[in-house]
Amino acid sequence: MRRMVYLYIERLLMAAATTTLENLIQAVFPSQRQWLTYAQAARETSMSRSTLYRRIKDGRIDAKRVSKRLTLISRESLDKFLSQ
Secondary structure, eight states, X not given: OHHHHHHHHHHHHHHHTSOOHHHHHHHHOTTGGGEEOXXXXXXXXXXXXXXXXXXXXXXXXXXXXXXTTXXXXXXXXXXXXXXX
């Protein structure tokens, strides 16, 4: 357990040296490809942020609120929504 915490902190510190949010997310969440920011999801789906927000609020797309200013959208849920 302690080793996992050290690895997490190490990844976090290395990511802090980068300037983009996407790099930070990728460093902290190694399986980042499974989770997208609003900007990434909007770019990949050609949907607006407000449409994504409404679909998440409706429960049609799964998302995690990581912090007050960061919500990550499940790629699997997004793909499933788009295939309907």
